[in-house]
Amino acid sequence: MSNLRDQGAEFWAKWDRPRRVTFVIASIAVAASLPFAGNFSITNILNTPISSYQDVLVYPVGMFVLMALGLNIVVGKSGMLDLGYVAFFAIGAYSMAILGTHTHLNMWEIFPIGIALAMFAGVLLGIPTLRLRGDYLAIVTMGFGEIVRITALNTQKIGGPNGIANIPSPPSLFGLKFNISHPNSFFWVVLVLILLTIWMIRRLSIRRPGRAWEAIRQDEDAAELMGVPTLKYKIWSFVLGAGVGGAAGVVYASKAIFISPDAFTFNISVLILSCVVFGGIGNIWGVVLGGVFLAYLPERIRFISNARQLVFGIVLVLVMNFRPDGILPRKKREKALLTKDDLGGKND
Amino acid sequence: MHTLISQFWQLTFSGAVQGFIYVLISLGYTMVYGVLRMINFANSEIFMVGTFATVVITRDLLGHPANGPDLHGATLIFTMLLCLLGSMLVSGLVAMLVELLAYRRLRSLGTNRLAPLISAIGMSIILSESVSLLTEGRAVPDPEVLHKSSLATILGANIRIDQLLVVIVAPIMFFSLQRFVNHTRLGKGIRAVSMNEETAKLMGININRVISITFLIGGLMTGASAFFFETVYEATKFNIGFNIGIAAFTAAVLGGIGNIRGAFVGGLALGLLETYASAVLGSQWKAITVFIVLIVVLLFRPNGLFGEAVQQTRV
Amino acid sequence: MTEKILELKNLTKNFGGVVALNDVNLHVNKQEILALIGPNGAGKTTVFNMITGVYQPTSGEIIFNNKSIVGKKRFEITKGGIARTFQNIRLWGDMTALENVLTATDVHSKSGLVGSLFGSIRSRKTEKEATVKAHEILEFIGIDEYGDRLAKNLPYGVQRRLEIARAMGTGAELLLLDEPAAGFNPAEKVELGNTIKKIRDAGYTVLLIEHDMSLIMGISDRVAVLDFGVKIADDLPSVVQNDSKVIEAYLGVPTDAS
Numbered sequence A: 001m002s003n004l005r006d007q008g009a010e011f012w013a014k015w016d017r018p019r020r021v022t023f024v025i026a027s028i029a030v031a032a033s034l035p036f037a038g039n040f041s042i043t044n045i046l047n048t049p050i051s052s053y054q055d056v057l058v059y060p061v062g063m064f065v066l067m068a069l070g071l072n073i074v075v076g077k078s079g080m081l082d083l084g085y086v087a088f089f090a091i092g093a094y095s096m097a098i099l100g101t102h103t104h105l106n107m108w109e110i111f112p113i114g115i116a117l118a119m120f121a122g123v124l125l126g127i128p129t130l131r132l133r134g135d136y137l138a139i140v141t142m143g144f145g146e147i148v149r150i151t152a153l154n155t156q157k158i159g160g161p162n163g164i165a166n167i168p169s170p171p172s173l174f175g176l177k178f179n180i181s182h183p184n185s186f187f188w189v190v191l192v193l194i195l196l197t198i199w200m201i202r203r204l205s206i207r208r209p210g211r212a213w214e215a216i217r218q219d220e221d222a223a224e225l226m227g228v229p230t231l232k233y234k235i236w237s238f239v240l241g242a243g244v245g246g247a248a249g250v251v252y253a254s255k256a257i258f259i260s261p262d263a264f265t266f267n268i269s270v271l272i273l274s275c276v277v278f279g280g281i282g283n284i285w286g287v288v289l290g291g292v293f294l295a296y297l298p299e300r301i302r303f304i305s306n307a308r309q310l311v312f313g314i315v316l317v318l319v320m321n322f323r324p325d326g327i328l329p330r331k332k333r334e335k336a337l338l339t340k341d342d343l344g345g346k347n348d
Numbered sequence B: 001m002h003t004l005i006s007q008f009w010q011l012t013f014s015g016a017v018q019g020f021i022y023v024l025i026s027l028g029y030t031m032v033y034g035v036l037r038m039i040n041f042a043n044s045e046i047f048m049v050g051t052f053a054t055v056v057i058t059r060d061l062l063g064h065p066a067n068g069p070d071l072h073g074a075t076l077i078f079t080m081l082l083c084l085l086g087s088m089l090v091s092g093l094v095a096m097l098v099e100l101l102a103y104r105r106l107r108s109l110g111t112n113r114l115a116p117l118i119s120a121i122g123m124s125i126i127l128s129e130s131v132s133l134l135t136e137g138r139a140v141p142d143p144e145v146l147h148k149s150s151l152a153t154i155l156g157a158n159i160r161i162d163q164l165l166v167v168i169v170a171p172i173m174f175f176s177l178q179r180f181v182n183h184t185r186l187g188k189g190i191r192a193v194s195m196n197e198e199t200a201k202l203m204g205i206n207i208n209r210v211i212s213i214t215f216l217i218g219g220l221m222t223g224a225s226a227f228f229f230e231t232v233y234e235a236t237k238f239n240i241g242f243n244i245g246i247a248a249f250t251a252a253v254l255g256g257i258g259n260i261r262g263a264f265v266g267g268l269a270l271g272l273l274e275t276y277a278s279a280v281l282g283s284q285w286k287a288i289t290v291f292i293v294l295i296v297v298l299l300f301r302p303n304g305l306f307g308e309a310v311q312q313t314r315v
Numbered sequence C: 001m002t003e004k005i006l007e008l009k010n011l012t013k014n015f016g017g018v019v020a021l022n023d024v025n026l027h028v029n030k031q032e033i034l035a036l037i038g039p040n041g042a043g044k045t046t047v048f049n050m051i052t053g054v055y056q057p058t059s060g061e062i063i064f065n066n067k068s069i070v071g072k073k074r075f076e077i078t079k080g081g082i083a084r085t086f087q088n089i090r091l092w093g094d095m096t097a098l099e100n101v102l103t104a105t106d107v108h109s110k111s112g113l114v115g116s117l118f119g120s121i122r123s124r125k126t127e128k129e130a131t132v133k134a135h136e137i138l139e140f141i142g143i144d145e146y147g148d149r150l151a152k153n154l155p156y157g158v159q160r161r162l163e164i165a166r167a168m169g170t171g172a173e174l175l176l177l178d179e180p181a182a183g184f185n186p187a188e189k190v191e192l193g194n195t196i197k198k199i200r201d202a203g204y205t206v207l208l209i210e211h212d213m214s215l216i217m218g219i220s221d222r223v224a225v226l227d228f229g230v231k232i233a234d235d236l237p238s239v240v241q242n243d244s245k246v247i248e249a250y251l252g253v254p255t256d257a258s
Helices: A004-014 A017-032 A034-039 A053-077 A086-102 A107-129 A134-154 A183-205 A208-218 A220-225 A230-256 A266-279 A284-300 A302-306 A308-322 A340-344 B002-006 B008-036 B043-061 B073-109 B114-134 B161-183 B185-195 B197-202 B207-233 B241-255 B260-281 B283-300 C044-051 C074-080 C097-108 C113-118 C121-141 C156-169 C186-201 C213-219 C237-241 C244-251
Strands: B150-154 B157-160 C004-015 C018-029 C033-037 C059-064 C082-084 C174-178 C205-209 C222-227 C230-235
Touching (some): A034 A183, A053 A230, A086 A134, A086 A230, A134 B283, A183 A230, A208 A220, A208 A230, A208 C097, A208 C113, A208 C121, B008 B161, B043 B207, B043 B241, B073 B207, B197 B207, C018 C033, C018 C222, C033 C186, C044 C205, C121 C156, C156 C174, C186 C213, C222 C237
Parallel strands (some): C033 C222, C082 C174
16 A cells, blocks of 8 residues: 555655755645634534534644654654643643732743743653553553642642632733633644744654654664663653643643643543554644544534543554554655755755 | 561561562563563553453442452352452453554564553553543542451461461462473563574564563563452552552562562562561651662662673663 | 774772673774674673773773763763664664754754754754765665655665664764674674774774684774683684684583583
8 A cells, every 4th residue: 555654755865955945835725714614514523513614714623633743752653652641731720720810920931831830840851751661651651641640630739639620811912812711822832842842853854853853763772782871861852742741731621721630531542642642653644633623523423522531442442453553654755864965055 | 667576476467468469560560571582561551451351340240249258168169269360351351452462563663662662651551541441530449348357376477367378379470480480482482582583583482472472471470469459458549559560660670670589589589678667767768768668779789689680781 | 003992990899799891901993894793691792881981980090082081971971972783672662863863963963942943954954964965874884765665664684784874873983783694694794894994984983792613803903802701812813713711702611621
């Protein structure tokens, strides 16, 4: 079977720069106008029966695509199974909720703080655990995800099981209003975050960190013996993933206005992992596709939403057994990272 | 702290009961790890299914009403024995099913090491979600058959009959298993595969069969544990395996994963530790205690008390 | 006077109760090819594993360029100038041949994560230099035409050579080659022998584990023999070839014992 991902790559390779730029801008424009699709008779089949379509685009769809991209840095790029990814999402969300209700900082100011705290948690968890073999890491991260939730549940100062309410909406930015009746603004923020994450992963993938992760994923001992400081790069990958999760959490809390520990269960970690696995571990476009598909479908088709988790379980087993590389597998092409053109250019 | 000192023996007894429940589940992790060098992620759900087997047998199969009278004599023994064997059988078969659906095909394909982990997690979600849908996510009570009478008070510890049963029968099962692994042909096959799969294959051992049987035995032990759990706590829920699974896994790591004797010591130690910690910190922090134990063990004694190295160092 | 690049002093390694290496003294001179031979299980790969930090010696010292490297992290040892190949090929199969070498050249790269992310001038420059260097190495080993192919799809012989190229990519002065000619036919062996000599002549030092006697005798400057973890000979190839202890180790008990 011909590989969809490779066909796309072939097209891309044939295109010149103006054509590529046009394509990218057009794709972003289409993505950015998705919230309006519900208003037209041709595209209104996208409308979701229970929650409003515009809200669904932010959460779960946008958020899960963003988090799946973040988790993909950990699982897809460096091959470490993180089953507690929801913890970083929770840390971002609680940073927003606590600081937003107790200080005068607004969402834009809390944003970097939330990311930093999530990354810091990533370092704290990563340093002791990333030396471990893959399956141990999986169970430790799974435990960590629960610990964060249980701690929130049992700490009365941050609302315990009742969570935190009245989280302020972000102040307007570039004339865009952010509140409960303006979900589209949140969607565009998430979209920008998704694009930034994609840019970051692409940048890193073709350079030294990407090679180091790839080497670690394929044969960690060989990587270490060929001079790759494996622990350092594993921590970097873990921390970058954590940062993306934290960013998603901050935006989520300010959009949701109310958060409680219930929103940060193990199920969310599994869902995000399913998105990564379904589309194609390690491939950005596969992950985006997986995120859109698995987050949107249960919202659109009601009977799936009741058995949502079950569907994800089945997806994990079936995809792993019959299409372990996902719907859009990672690159199989034989091509150098830098083309001859890149080399031929003058020094800059 | 005060509770810990004043009720020390009571806590020790309860901790031992909890510990033996862990011992049997951690066998499910340790044995599978021995032959596959992989964590059986679905073992927590195998346990959960076992608890439901006990409920279904007492409530539906034997028609014992939820608030019915306690049983005595031969009926009691028959009911409990049937529940024990039923739970073991169901868990054992589910464990074999997990191996078949989540591990076998991937093992023959020889895919990357992430794939079997993810498919096992998938299996565990399928199991817990199916039960969640069937029970509408509610807690399910298990009809009491054994009257929880107090037998004696030793050093201030109240010795209840159901708890005593666990403390006596669980070790018997454990030692029978150990004998089985050490002295039977099949047990030797399991040990051979644990030591070196390639050599075992050359010796004419049917690897798939041995792995399948290892899952079965791990499942039988986990199912027995599920029965004991039900006898003591008399209720279950679709997500009951999650925390118990992490705890039993921690017990296996504490003892040295892959090591059967380690599961015994690790399970018992964790049960006691957890109970003492709950008395001091409050039971809501129990899961966190377990997690901290896991991290500390992996950091400072990754081989556990008796086990093999956890870190990858083979070249 | 030749200069020692590597020196093993009283090196001993026990695995549980088994003595894998017993009090081995060995040195490698700069820019020579030293072959380490011996029957299977003699402890040759154990020597490699200890030099590269995979195992810690039970006792003894490993001196590289006048400094002890015992207890150093594996990637630090590689960065310090020792790189190896593997008896059972361990390339990164899903990377191209060029990427395999590039990843090794990263050892000395100054380009960090932040620089890579924002495409700093230094980062771009190092990327370019590394790619040029990687191509040079592939060219030197004679497999540059395979640069864009995935390592797992390469012919066996090319994979073996790529292992050497990758080790050279780390910029190491001392290369440890673990049976580089395993599975080669006689013609390929001769060709590989010439490559190894070329590597030495380019300024590298080579420590080599090999079983093929004609290859060893053809290219080695010196031969050291291990038997049951003990060094039983260490001399010029022609001398070792006629050493009675070596012959005994390879052929078993002397004939008069029967």
